Amino acid sequence: MTxxxxxxxxxxxxxxxxxxxxxxxxxxxxxxxxxxxxxVAGRPMLEHLLANAKDLAPERQVVVAGHGREQxxxxxGTRATIAVQDPQLGTGHAVQQAEGALAGFAGDVLxxxxxxxxxRAETMRAMIERLHGPDAPAVVVLGFVPQDPLQYGRVLAHxxxxxAMMVEYKxxxxxxxxxxxxxxxxxxxxxxxxxxxLAKVGNDNANGEYYLVDIVNIATLEGRPCAVxxxxxxxxxxxxxxxxxxxxxxxxxxxxxxxxAMDEGATLVAPETVFFAWxxxxxxDVTVEPNVVFGPGxxxxxxxxxxxxxxxxGATLESGVSIGPYARLRPGAVLKxxxxxxxxxxxxxxxxxxxxxxxxxxxxxxxxxxAGANIGAGTITCNYDGYFKHKTVIGERAFVxxxxxxxxxxxxxxxxxxxxxSAVTRDVADGELRLVRGEQLVKxxxxxxxxxxxxxxxxxxxx
Numbered sequence: 001m002t003x004x005x006x007x008x009x010x011x012x013x014x015x016x017x018x019x020x021x022x023x024x025x026x027x028x029x030x031x032x033x034x035x036x037x038x039x040v041a042g043r044p045m046l047e048h049l050l051a052n053a054k055d056l057a058p059e060r061q062v063v064v065a066g067h068g069r070e071q072x073x074x075x076x077g078t079r080a081t082i083a084v085q086d087p088q089l090g091t092g093h094a095v096q097q098a099e100g101a102l103a104g105f106a107g108d109v110l111x112x113x114x115x116x117x118x119x120r121a122e123t124m125r126a127m128i129e130r131l132h133g134p135d136a137p138a139v140v141v142l143g144f145v146p147q148d149p150l151q152y153g154r155v156l157a158h159x160x161x162x163x164a165m166m167v168e169y170k171x172x173x174x175x176x177x178x179x180x181x182x183x184x185x186x187x188x189x190x191x192x193x194x195x196x197x198l199a200k201v202g203n204d205n206a207n208g209e210y211y212l213v214d215i216v217n218i219a220t221l222e223g224r225p226c227a228v229x230x231x232x233x234x235x236x237x238x239x240x241x242x243x244x245x246x247x248x249x250x251x252x253x254x255x256x257x258x259x260x261a262m263d264e265g266a267t268l269v270a271p272e273t274v275f276f277a278w279x280x281x282x283x284x285d286v287t288v289e290p291n292v293v294f295g296p297g298x299x300x301x302x303x304x305x306x307x308x309x310x311x312x313x314g315a316t317l318e319s320g321v322s323i324g325p326y327a328r329l330r331p332g333a334v335l336k337x338x339x340x341x342x343x344x345x346x347x348x349x350x351x352x353x354x355x356x357x358x359x360x361x362x363x364x365x366x367x368x369x370x371a372g373a374n375i376g377a378g379t380i381t382c383n384y385d386g387y388f389k390h391k392t393v394i395g396e397r398a399f400v401x402x403x404x405x406x407x408x409x410x411x412x413x414x415x416x417x418x419x420x421x422s423a424v425t426r427d428v429a430d431g432e433l434r435l436v437r438g439e440q441l442v443k444x445x446x447x448x449x450x451x452x453x454x455x456x457x458x459x460x461x462x463x
Contacts, residue, residue, distance in 0.1 A: 012128055015107030016058045017191065019098045020049065022114030023066035023085040028242040034068035036114035037075055038246055041253050042277035042296040044075065045117035045240060053112065055121035056128070060105055062098040063114065090209030091185065092201045099195050109194050111187045111212070115240045118253070119186065123231055127188040130229050137227040138193050138219035141166070142186040144234045152182035153213055155228050163226040166213040170206040181230065183213060184237035193219075261288075277313075289325070297331065307343075315347075336371070349389075350381075353396065365389075366408065370396035376420065378403035395430065 026035030036046040050061070061080035065072045066088055073082050081101040085094045095111060102109070108128050112119065123142065130140045141163065143155045151169040154176055158164060166183060167176050189197070197215035205211060216226045231237060240249050257280075258271040265284035268274050273290045280294040283302035292306050295313030300306070304317050307324030314331025323329065323341040332349030335341065339352040342359035350364040353371035358364060360377035366389050367381045379400050381392040390408035394400065398412050401420030412418060413430035422436035 012056060012108070012125070013132055015105070016056055016110060016128065017060040017062065017102055017105050017107060018053050018056075018058045018110045018112055019095055019102075020046070020061070020063045020080070020112045020114050021091060021094050021185075022046065022072065023064050023088055023094050023097075024115070025067045025088075026115075026241070029246075030243070034071045035241070036117075037071060038240070040117065040240075040246065040250050040278075041257070043279075045249075046072075046075070046114045048117035048278070049112060049114060049119065050079070052119060052121045053110070053124060056110075056124055058110075059107065060102060062101040064094045064097050090203065090207070091212035092198055092210035092214060095212055096195065096198050096210075102191060105191050107191055109189050109191050111185075111189070113185055113239065116184070116186070116237055117240070118236055118238070118249075120236060123236060126229055127186070130227055131188045131190065133227070135162075135225050135227070137162075138189070138197070138224040139216050139226040140188040141213075141216060141226065141228045142184045142237065143181050143228040143230045144184050144237050145180050145230065146182055146234045149177075149180050149182055153185075154179045155181045155183050157181060157228050161227045161229065163216055163220060163228055165220065166216045168205065168207075168211060168213065181228070184231070185212070186237065187212065187215075189215070283319070292324075298329075301337075364392075367392040367394065369394045370398060370414065372397040374399045376400050376402035376404065380405055382407045 022036045024035065029035050029038065037044045040048065062083050063072055063076060063080045064083045064085050066085045069082055069084060083097040083101050085097045108131060110124055110127065127140050127142055131137060141155060153166060153168045154172055155163060156165045156176060156179055169177065197218055200218050201210050201214045203210050219226050235252055238249065240246050254275055257276045258268055258274060261282055262268055264282065266282045266286040266288060268288050270290035274288050275293045277294050277296040277298065279296055281299045283300055283304065285303045286300055287305045289306060289308040291309045293311045297314035298312045300317045301319040303320050305322045310324035310327040312329040315329035315333040317335045318337040320338040321335045324343065326343045327341045328346040330348035333347040334351045336352060336354040338355045340357040340359065341347065344360065345358050345362045348365045350367040352369045353373060355371055356369045356373040358375035362375055362377065363380040365381050366383040369375065373394050373396065382405055383389050383392065392406045392408045392410055394412045395414030395416060397414060398416045400412065400418045401422065403421050404418050405423045407423065407425045410424055411427045413428055413432060415431045416428045417433045418424055418428060419433065419435040422434060424434055424436060428434045
């Protein structure tokens with residue numbers, strides 16, 4: 001994604017449309033959730049793909065759906081047109097369903113797969129640029145060389161990248177299967193050619209389906225060149241079809257992100273135990289101890305320490321902050337410079353001011369804590385009345401004693417002191433002491449008499 005300091009990529013030479021194939025039933029996932037909506041690094045795999053494609057500024061986006069299309073419609077809103085493939089008769093048939101959505105479009109078409117989420121924008125761009133090469137290929141295919149070719153379709157190509165033939169594994173001879181250049185399924189085609197070629201595709205094959213790859217063979221037989229470009233990263237085109245493959249993709253993504261974090265100046269004490277979200281941002285000289293999990297929406301400034309077993313989501317940590325161990329920061333948590341959250345402290349929709357601290361066993365929800373304030377162990381802001389959330393405001397340098405309950409809406413003034421064990425239901429003025437406790441009752445000798453009586457009673461029962 002382009003940052004403020006990185007110039008935007010040069011525009012493509014022609015308008016671009018993308019077609020994302022997502023009509024498969026995803027039966028191997030064994031899930032009610034559509035396959036392409038399963039998350040990697042806290043983000044649906046389809047959203048990873050669309051975010052990368054966004055760098056190419058497509059004019060139209062079409063997602064071909066079948067089973068679970070209502071989920072895709074809800075997830076995408078107006079960002080893409082949904083084309084329906086029913087029944088599912090192969091990849092070529094799936095792309096044909098996008099013809100109506102691309103009516104009147106004149107430009108390039110990039111065909112992607114919703115369960116292949118990590119295709120880089122630069123790879124997509126290279127495919128489009130090759131489509132406009134001097135030999136004007138009718139179709140550009142993205143190929144890859146996996147460690148194990150398995151049952152991938154093969155791309156039989158000349159040394160210069162011109163394709164001689166493409167064949168699905170089930171239809172390939174042993175000699176053809178010996179080729180290690182495999183078809184990722186991704187293609188770039190000019191809109192003027194795409195549906196004309198698709199109309200010529202038949203289903204005389206082992207599966208009785210309309211294969212998208214046949215447009216390459218048809219164009220080649222007509223004397224039109226087709227070309228393959230090869231990615232140098234086979235993981236880039238790895239498909240995700242099962243829970244196991246989802247976990248493998250998560251592992252690969254996390255490993256790359258950990259390396260990047262350390263390259264950018266963060267210390268990960270036990271990198272393999274730290275998990276990032278797709279949008280986690282870390283500053284320099286950040287230390288992350290073992291077993292820390294970042295959910296989406298976390299920004300961490302320089303010189304922050306995140307102690308072990310902490311969980312962060314939707315939080316902002318300014319410079320010099322320290323949290324944990326065992327801290328939980330929920331959406332809307334903001335820690336100002338130099339503030340501290342200690343063990344077993346939870347924050348939600350709350351701001352902790354500069355230099356303020358809540359070191360133990362505290363819940364701060366819908367709260368604003370002023371600079372330099374001290375929140376004692378066991379303090380909670382009682383923010384919910386069963387129907388509505390209410391806010392607690394704690395002034396600068398205020399001291400809230402241990403085991404206090406601040407019943408919102410309530411305001412604690414600057415330099416005020418709330419005595420330990422208080423349940424505060426009314427505002428506390430600046431500089432005021434608020435002590436809310438029942439009268440302490442003292443009965444000398446009562447406990448001794450009680451113990452004597454109980455021991456005697458127990459002895460009588462034993463007899």
